Amino acid sequence: MKKYLDDAGVKALEALLRSLCLTQKDGQAIYGVLEALADASEFPAAALSIPATGWKSSTSGPYKVYRDVAAASVTAADSVQVALAAGSMAAASACGLCPTVETLAGALRFRAVSAPKSTLSGEYRILKGAQGG
Known part of the structure; x- marks a missing residue:
């Protein structure tokens, strides 16, 4: 399935969010949310x-x-x-x-x-x- 999110934009957002995180656990939680968002953005035929x-x-x-x-x-x-x-x-x-x-x-x-x-x-x-x- 094709994803309808701009990969470069998601990577830039991920890098920004990681720079704001105070702990590795926070970063992993945010990454998990972004991954779930990307998975939810697939549009099945x-x-x-x-x-x-x-x-x-x-x-x-x-x-x-x-x-x-x-x-x-x-x-x-x-x-x-x-x-x-x-x-x-x-x-x-x-x-x-x-x-x-x-x-x-x-x-x-x-x-x-x-x-x-x-x-x-x-x-x-x-x-x-x-x-x-």
Whole structure:
């Protein structure tokens, strides 16, 4: 899994914290917290299925249809990375799938020029709170 923390920044923070510690035990405790933070910052992939049915019409922009797909742990403040399976690329291209995905409370919103002719599959990763900064 890919970690979403800057390794150089974490090392600099670790060095600063170690310089502030009064005891080796304090340093080990802080290092343990940093290690736990790094482990918690891995974002596992979740399977994705975007059905060919259930698309709704929109009146704004070039992407005239949209489909919300349930994603229980996502919020509107999050961002996502989506990777479509190779077998879905032709259908995604044919329907003019938008290259960005909106996050809503409990769902991912996909937009397209037209509804796809077949179900699109792939995976997504949630980046918690990424839209906020």
